[in-house]
Every structure is written in structure tokens, then in C-alpha cells.
Amino acid sequence: MTTTDLRKRKLATDDKPAAGNRRKGSSGSGSGVTGGRGPSGLKLSFLCLVVSVVLLLFVFGVYHLYKIKHKSEPDPSHQPILTKPSTFHPVSMPYHHDSLHVNVMPSKPKPTPEHSLHVDNEYDPTTAGISENASPYLARLATKLGYSKVQYAAIIDAGSTGSRVLAYKFNRSFLDNKLVLYEELFKERKPGLSSFADNPSEGAHSIKLLLDEARAFIPKEHWSSTPLVLKATAGLRLLPASKAENLLNAVRDLFAKSEFSVDMDAVEIMDGTDEGIFSWFTVNFLLGRLSKTNQAAALDLGGGSTQVTFSPTDPDQVPVYDKFMHEVVTSSKKINVFTHSYLGLGLMAARHAVFTHGYGKDDTIIESACVNPIIANRTWTYGNVQYKVSGKGEAADIKSSAEQPVVDFEACLELVKSKVMPLVKPKPFTLKQHTVAAFSYYFERAIESGLVDPLAGGETTVEAYRKKAQEICAIPNDEQPFMCFDLTFISTLLREGFGLNEGKKIKLYKKIDGHEISWALGCAYNVLTSDEKFNNS
Numbered sequence: 088m089t090t091t092d093l094r095k096r097k098l099a100t101d102d103k104p105a106a107g108n109r110r111k112g113s114s115g116s117g118s119g120v121t122g123g124r125g126p127s128g129l130k131l132s133f134l135c136l137v138v139s140v141v142l143l144l145f146v147f148g149v150y151h152l153y154k155i156k157h158k159s160e161p162d163p164s165h166q167p168i169l170t171k172p173s174t175f176h177p178v179s180m181p182y183h184h185d186s187l188h189v190n191v192m193p194s195k196p197k198p199t200p201e202h203s204l205h206v207d208n209e210y211d212p213t214t215a216g217i218s219e220n221a222s223p224y225l226a227r228l229a230t231k232l233g234y235s236k237v238q239y240a241a242i243i244d245a246g247s248t249g250s251r252v253l254a255y256k257f258n259r260s261f262l263d264n265k266l267v268l269y270e271e272l273f274k275e276r277k278p279g280l281s282s283f284a285d286n287p288s289e290g291a292h293s294i295k296l297l298l299d300e301a302r303a304f305i306p307k308e309h310w311s312s313t314p315l316v317l318k319a320t321a322g323l324r325l326l327p328a329s330k331a332e333n334l335l336n337a338v339r340d341l342f343a344k345s346e347f348s349v350d351m352d353a354v355e356i357m358d359g360t361d362e363g364i365f366s367w368f369t370v371n372f373l374l375g376r377l378s379k380t381n382q383a384a385a386l387d388l389g390g391g392s393t394q395v396t397f398s399p400t401d402p403d404q405v406p407v408y409d410k411f412m413h414e415v416v417t418s419s420k421k422i423n424v425f426t427h428s429y430l431g432l433g434l435m436a437a438r439h440a441v442f443t444h445g446y447g448k449d450d451t452i453i454e455s456a457c458v459n460p461i462i463a464n465r466t467w468t469y470g471n472v473q474y475k476v477s478g479k480g481e482a483a484d485i486k487s488s489a490e491q492p493v494v495d496f497e498a499c500l501e502l503v504k505s506k507v508m509p510l511v512k513p514k515p516f517t518l519k520q521h522t523v524a525a526f527s528y529y530f531e532r533a534i535e536s537g538l539v540d541p542l543a544g545g546e547t548t549v550e551a552y553r554k555k556a557q558e559i560c561a562i563p564n565d566e567q568p569f570m571c572f573d574l575t576f577i578s579t580l581l582r583e584g585f586g587l588n589e590g591k592k593i594k595l596y597k598k599i600d601g602h603e604i605s606w607a608l609g610c611a612y613n614v615l616t617s618d619e620k621f622n623n624s
């Protein structure tokens with residue numbers, strides 16, 4: 088930590104004398120600058136500044152030589168000089184005025200329930216200058232002299248409805264080992280990997296096409312130093328284990344042939360805990376809230392499962408949270424986070440549960456009270472099975488009636504309450520105390536139904552979701568046959584399931600500062616900062 092501290096202090100002399108400069112090496116320049124504020128002022132200050140800069144460059148030089156010298160011989164004993172095993176690896180985001188430092192501690196590969204994403208979010212304006220533009224000259228100089236290096240990470244999100252590649256381009260500063268995110272690739276392909284359950288090689292091919300996108304984004308010379316990871320979520324979790332394993336093995340073969348850096352556990356089904364915590368991390372990191380006392384709760388609605396993650400104000404008061412609490416460690420404090428992935432409460436899983444109500448396991452021609460009677464035999468695929476879904480209601484009634492055919496909202500609501508709400512266990516009672524940030528299907532359905540403006544983006548309420556659901560259910564809409572159900576489900580999940588009041592504000596996001604909201608960013612940070620291979624090279 089000493090080298091890092093030293094540089095922080097030195098950069099601080101740009102605008103103010105650093106306080107508490109007691110470390111050897113920095114004390115000289117520190118007191119020099121302070122002395123320069125005397126009567127014979129400016130000249131002396133300038134001289135001291137020049138001396139400081141020369142000293143600084145000298146230290147960089149020694150540090151750089153040191154790194155070059157040790158690059159070829161990976162000797163674990165030299166690590167403590169860069170960072171003690173117990174210190175944090177700072178990570179930061181540019182273009183954001185707030186909470187720039189996120190340190191992710193090395194995490195044990197597959198830890199106990201005790202979670203191991205460690206975050207440092209202490210705001211420190213002095214080092215912010217390096218990654219932001221407060222000290223652009225030094226940053227440029229450092230770049231020119233090769234004191235920052237580009238680091239990429241490629242994450243493939245194998246979700247239930249589609250696969251996505253997210254590739255991130257970071258600068259890692261040699262000054263303080265901080266990661267600065269400044270470019271991102273996002274590409275999606277549908278359907279998801281799980282729909283290739285009976286044809287693993289075709290499934291692997293769909294991933295190969297995404298890998299090609301990453302190859303185009305990442306310069307060839309960086310491939311070997313870029314971690315490549317595929318994490319599958321609910322879609323694969325819901326498949327029979329052998330089918331899921333065949334798919335993962337096909338992808339493992341593909342990855343083994345790629346020129347990227349691929350670890351033993353690079354391809355796996357991610358557990359819901361990681362998914363929730365990584366998303367929570369991404370949201371609060373991009374919102375600059377990690378340093379605040381009250382982080383935003385992250386609500387993620389996928390196809391197969393839904394995740395709720397937040398930091399309860401007083402977890403001790405809520406014993407049911409016990410088994411779902413995880414510790415996220417920051418340099419100044421530990422944040423206790425509740426997270427749970429509710430399997431079966433994803434939007435598509437919920438549709439399936441409600442639509443097939445009253446039918447046998449093999450029935451594929453189904454009628455649902457949650458679908459408008461004008462919808463007849465609409466094809467809908469779930470879990471590799473093709474259903475023909477129709478609305479409930481007498482066709483004759485509809486024709487003879489001058490009124491528009493509608494969904495009986497109350498009847499649909501009852502179905503949703505009885506079929507899917509019992510799955511909300513444990514109930515996140517205290518979620519209502521937090522700012523709620525929602526994304527994925529929460530966002531998409533709000534946009535598609537006209538609940539929020541896609542450009543203005545924004546904020547809605549639980550009540551607005553419900554009113555929109557009632558409105559849509561009362562209109563026959565051939566183009567969005569399942570919107571009535573989707574909104575009824577979402578509003579019921581928020582109200583009954585998660586216990587949010589009607590007036591509760593829901594902040595909807597797809598991107599923050601141009602970065603996609605995805606667990607993948609949190610995952611990339613974790614891989615890059617926990618693996619020594621990427622940390623110290």
C-alpha cells in the first residue's frame with residue numbers, strides 16, 4: 088500500500104498540501120510545498136513542484152523497471168510490494184462525479200454462502216484525479232510513458248431468453264492498479280442456450296457467433312490476456328442436469344480452442360446469489376451509490392427467475408433474512424446484503440405456471456383467463472415446448488356482443504396470486520425502505536406498454552403498473568397478446584410479493600451512463616481483481 092499512498096499524496100500536492108504526510112519519501116515533498124507557502128512564495132513553490140514531479144517520475148521509473156524486471160519471473164514473494172494480500176485493488180469509473188473507487192477483493196473461487204465480493208467505495212478526490220480529468224496532464228503522461236495498460240474482459244451471459252456477450256475495455260493504471268472502464272460491447276442473440284438442450288453443438292455455435300463479436304472488439308494482441316467467462320442463469324438451471332451439462336461441455340470445447348484466457352471454472356451455471364450481488368454491485372457502482380449509506384435495491388426480472396438484492400438497514404430485526412445475507416467488504420466498512428433468486432418467478436416461468444393452470448403436463452393447446460378472447464392459438468414456446476395459447480371466452484359471445492372482448496382482470500389477478508405469489512419466500516419485508524432500481528423485464532415491459540417514455544426513461548410506481556395492467560387487459564391487442572398478463576404479474580409481484588406500497592417509486596433502468604445494467608460488469612470486476620494473473624501482470 089505504501090507505493091500507492093505515496094502517489095496519492097504526491098498528486099494531492101497539485102492543489103493542496105496533503106494532510107498527514109508521514110510516510111517516508113513523501114514527507115520531503117510534503118513539507119517542501121508547505122514551506123513554499125511562506126513570504127517568498129511562488130518561486131519556491133514552483134521549484135518544489137518541479138522537484139516533486141521529477142521525484143514522482145523517478146519513482147514511476149523505478150516502479151516500472153521493477154515491474155519489467157519481475158514480469159518474466161512470477162515470484163509470489165514480490166507481491167507484498169505492490170499490494171499486500173489483504174489490501175484492496177481499486178477500480179474506478181470515469182465520467183461520474185461520485186464514488187469512483189470500487190475495490191473488489193480477491194474472492195475465493197466457490198465460496199461458502201458467505202459472499203466474497205469485496206468492494207471499496209471510499210471516495211478519495213486525490214486519486215480521482217488520475218482516472219477522471221482533474222489531472223489530465225499526469226494521466227496523459229502516465230499513458231504516454233506506459234504506466235497504464237489496457238485490460239479487456241469478455242463475459243457471456245447465457246440467459247433463458249437469449250445469450251449476450253459483454254466485453255469491457257478498461258485501463259489499468261500502474262499508479263494505483265485501478266481499473267477505469269471506458270468502452271463496452273453488448274451483443275445479444277436469441278434464443279437462449281437452453282433452447283438447444285437437444286443439440287449442444289448448435290448451442291455452442293450460437294455462442295461462437297457471440298465470441299466472434301468479442302474477437303472483433305478486442306485487438307488480437309490482447310486475446311491471451313483477456314479472461315473469457317460464460318455464466319448460465321435460470322434457463323439452464325431449469326433444464327435436466329445432464330442436458331445442461333452437455334451444453335456446458337460443448338461450450339467448454341469451444342472455449343478451449345479460443346485464444347482467450349480461459350480458467351477451469353470459466354463455463355458454469357452461476358448461482359443466483361452471485362447473479363444478485365453482481366447486479367446490485369453494477370447498479371450501485373454506476374449510480375455512484377456504493378459510498379452512500381443507503382444503496383439502491385436491485386430488482387432484476389429474468390425469464391426463469393427474479394432476483395432481489397438490497398442492504399437491509401437493520402438485518403438483525405429480520406431473522407428470516409438470516410440465510411440470505413452476504414457480506415460485501417469495503418475498505419471502510421462492510422455492507423451486509425440480502426439477496427435471493429426466486430426460481431420460477433421469472434416472467435416466462437410465471438406465464439407458464441398461470442397459462443397451464445388446470446391442464447395436464449402434456450397439454451399444449453391451452454386457454455387462459457389472462458389472455459384476451461381475440462387471441463386464438465397463438466404459438467408460445469417455453470422450455471422447448473410449443474404451446475398454442477388462446478384467450479378464454481365464448482367465441483359466439485364475442486361476435487354477438489357489441490362490446491370489446493376483455494380479460495377479466497380480477498379473475499386473472501386471482502390466478503396470479505394463487506399460482507405464483509406463494510413462491511415469494513422469504514418475503515423481502517423491508518425492501519420498501521429502500522430506493523428501488525429495477526431493470527430487465529421491469530424496464531422492457533414498462534417501455535413496450537407505454538408506461539414510461541423510452542427517451543425520458545425514468546420512474547414509475549407500483550400503482551402505475553397496476554393501472555396500466557387494468558387498462559391493457561381491457562383492450563383487445565393482437566400485437567401484444569401477453570402484455571395483460573405480464574403487467575398483471577409484475578404489479579402483483581411488486582405489491583403482494585415484495586410488499587411495496589402502491590405509491591412506491593420504481594426507478595427503471597436499462598443503461599446508466601451508457602453502460603448496460605447487467606451482472607456481467609460486476610462479474611468482470613470480480614474476475615479481474617480476484618485473479619492474480621490479471622491483477623499483477
Ligand SMILES: *[C@@H]1O[C@H](CO)[C@@H](O)[C@H](O)[C@H]1NC(C)=O
Pocket residue numbers: 181218226230235236237258267269
Ligand atoms: C486509456 O488508455 C489509452 C491508451 O492506452 C488512452 O488513449 C485512453 O485515453 C485512456 N483512457 C482513459 C479513460 O484513461
Ligand SMILES: *[C@@H]1O[C@H](CO)[C@@H](O)[C@H](O)[C@H]1NC(C)=O
Pocket residue numbers: 452462463464475477
Ligand atoms: C385451436 O386449435 C385447435 C386444434 O387445432 C382447435 O380445436 C381450437 O378450436 C382452436 N382454438 C381456437 C380458439 O381457435
